[in-house]
Amino acid sequence: MAPTSPPDVVVVGAGIVGIAAACHLVEDGRRVLLIDREEPARGASFGNAGGFAFSDVMPLASPGIMRKAPKWLLDPLGPLAIPPSYLPRIAPWLLRFWRASWPDRVRASMVAQAAMMRLAREAMAALVGRAGAGAMVHSDGALELYESEAELRAALPGWEARAKEGIVFEHLRGDAIGALQPGLAPIFPVATFVPGWQTVEDPHRFALALLDYAQRLGATVRRARVHAVTPREGGAAIVLEGGETVEANHAVIAAGAWSRPLAAGTGDRIPLETERGYNTTLPPGAFDLRRQLTFPGHGFVVTPIGGGVRVGGAVELGGLTRPPDFRRSATMLAKAQRFLPGLRAEGGVQWMGFRPSLPDSLPAIGPSRASPRIIHAFGHGHLGLTQSAATGRIVAALVAGRRPPLDIAPFSPQRF
Known part of the structure; x- marks a missing residue:
């Protein structure tokens, strides 16, 4: 009105x-x-x-992302994707992105x-x-989960930089991880907990x-x-x-x-580009999710939303007009089921949105x-x-x- x-x-x-x-x-x-x-x-x-x-x-x-990017780009359904037909248009933005990683x-x-x-x-x-x-805000912290000690070591410079800015976190191993989030697959020997999330x-x-x-x-x-x-x-x-x-x-x-x-x-x-983000939202009862979980090696998160579970993330640099490729949502959901073996995938609703980047x-x-x-x-x-x-x-x-x-x-x- x-x-x-x-x-x-x-x-x-x-x-x-x-x-x-x-x-x-x-x-x-x-x-x-x-x-x-x-x-x-x-x-x-x-x-x-x-x-x-x-x-x-x-x-x-950042240097870490630049090291991962070539491998990710080889997988059209991976954490980072650029449709080949979009490359000429986005090339100037990618050059600026590379310079920003210095x-x-x-x-x-x-x-x-x-x-x-x-x-x-x-x-x-x-x-x-x-x-x-x-009442709509929950202060449960977040867990970032690593599949190896080497993966954590690669992430340490970023955590050290955060520490200099006063950000509180704790690296966890073994039973301490399961205590914060039961039901994880036994493939995450180390994690980082951010209590202020x-x-x-x-x-x-x-x-x-x-x-x-x-x-x-x-x-x-x-x-x-x-x-x-x-x-x-x-x-x-x-x-x-x-x-x-x-x-x-x-x-x-x-x-x-x-x-x-x-x-x-x-x-x-202004060199604004569009990150097309995908997710699947599962209904209440899908999993006993205690807090947001981040899987940095795979570029997605699992978050409690409305009593249910939202599995989403990844980056597809593809503009505003291409139709959605919901295989990306399905790929993340399949990985989430591997990482959370008890996750029930029935009744999920897929979504794609545009992040201004x-x-x-x-x-x-x-x-x-x-x-x-x-x-x-x-x-x-x-x-x-x-x-x-x-x-x-x-x-x-x-x-x-x-x-x-x-x-x-x-x-x-x-x-x-």
Whole structure:
């Protein structure tokens, strides 16, 4: 429903990042209109793994991933896949990704990500409290499982880097692993437990709970396709498909994987790519899953969701238009059954969603080149849920002309 008065801020995108931005903006007293091509939280906010991954400060582009990538790419259904016909289009992004894996750039990205995560933890806890959504958040920690001591040794530099940022974890062996998650196949001699990891009961319902909070404070939602966002004197014009224009004092581009052409219209050529993520959600009773489990050698996770189990992850770099390849979901589910022998696979629902990914694993947050009244807030990759409240707080500060709560230079949309 459209607002009765012109909005102060139009947020393009009603996923978790746009919703969190709306929450902070309406708390500042702004009249906010959210516009999305779909119903709210129906994109990546619908089917993600539901984790607050505050300990995930290592960029995806890292020496460890670069060592694994050639082997993974040989398997079209493995943890990383690129359809051959898509290679020419994605080649420039892959070059940037390779450059982002150089040690000095990895360190810079990690420092920036760690600062964002500190803000994200505090901002999310505060927003959850104000929205009355605390019962939807579980603090059970997460287990990262390794099939050999050698696999753990290869991961140790990443854990040592996390330790320098104050992230708490513990390497476990033997019975200590089974005590945290009974029913594992006896092929994991070592694991790492991250006690500070949190999950939400269901990421879609969680996003809608935050949206309900924003709407109680006056935010409104409209379903429409946005064709362009352009500067106007003293504000911004949001041009909808069909020609209608909505004017506002500010606009926020938080359209996830669909943000690239909107940003280009503001003069910012941002190398946004689409990671197509797959999962299968199993009904209650599928397995007695105590906490999120990560299988780094296979690129997927198993998460408790809505009383059931969600098996998902992996990366397919294939754009927005290719049809889903649900063999990828089936492959991960088959592996999960091997790793969790008691897992019941009946009644599973498959899903594919689009993660907005930038080569250095950092989102684009900040004013556009065309106007400080048009603000970018997208490109969070796997971390949209985790960093949504922090992004919302930054966006609200930029709209108000306040100093952001952290140095946003590393997240500049113009860094590319």
